[in-house]
């Protein structure tokens with residue numbers, strides 16, 4: 001079996017919290033992975049643990065239990081970090097640096113030098129349409145421009161893996177579309193993507209798999225197309241001369257007349273037997289029948305909070321100090 005590009009292996013994370021500095025578990029035995037060349041989208045309510053999971057993969061924080069690996073290497077190792085491009089939710093900008101200087105400085109931290117560094121800074125400025133802003137101070141950028149500068153720094157050293165916390169945040173619809181295409185190209189060229197988002201349409205467009213986090217646990221992981229969604233009704237296309245038959249099927253939903261004279265109707269689940277009876281009696285001629293499933297949002301909402309309650313035993317058992325021994329072993 002090939003080693004995943006990213007892997008959280010029963011990874012836990014805890015912080016000291018509150019007046020009494022009690023331990024608070026933020027992630028509980030997180031088990032998930034991302035295969036090379038694929039995208040995993042993290043979704044979940046505020047405070048679910050998405051940013052913490054990304055920070056663990058970036059090696060910014062170390063797990064208190066279990067391990068987090070990048071191509072089999074500890075996420076906090078310098079070799080792992082070299083392979084990563086990271087966009088955090090809150091960017092550390094140096095307000096009095098110019099955009100080009102800021103990008104150059106971060107590119108330098110990633111190991112780029114000389115003409116190669118200049119070449120790459122120019123390339124990401126152009127990619128993010130910031131060439132004209134290159135001489136401006138960082139603190140004069142708009143929110144969306146700052147986000148694009150953040151994406152430029154994540155891409156400048158041509159990482160194999162991108163870790164993006166809310167990458168679409170602050171972007172206008174045009175840039176959301178552009179970024180979607182940029183990230184698809186990144187993936188098509190073998191790149192691996194981990195990102196979080198509250199915008200389900202973006203998650204649907206970009207992810208091969210989705211992990212739903214809530215309360216610091218993975219509640220569901222898989223391809224959205226495989227998500228178990230209940231049938232809530234049917235979309236029927238039929239021919240009929242009977243307005244009563246149409247009325248009996250629709251629960252007040254307005255039927256749509258199609259150009260060839262057929263009717264497209266949304267039939268609620270409880271009218272399925274009426275539909276079949278009318279069809280058997282030839283009062284309607286069914287041309288097509290397609291199940292309608294519940295909205296993805298509704299299923300996610302159901303999954304969130306549906307798992308086990310936080311594991312108190314784990315909270316107590318968890319060694320708050322980073323699991324150094326485990327982390328060193330590739």
Ligand SMILES: Nc1ncnc2c1ncn2[C@@H]1O[C@H](COP(=O)(O)OP(=O)(O)OP(=O)(O)O)[C@@H](O)[C@H]1O
Nearest residue numbers: 015016017026044045046047048049050051052053
């Ligand atoms: N240093 C800390 N001290 C106390 N609590 C913390 C700390 N860091 C994170 N948390 C808590 O951990 C939980 C998970 O935070 P995290 O930022 O990972 O959530 P998230 O899913 O990214 O949320 P959002 O969608 O709002 O960005 C939150 O309840 C947060 O308050």
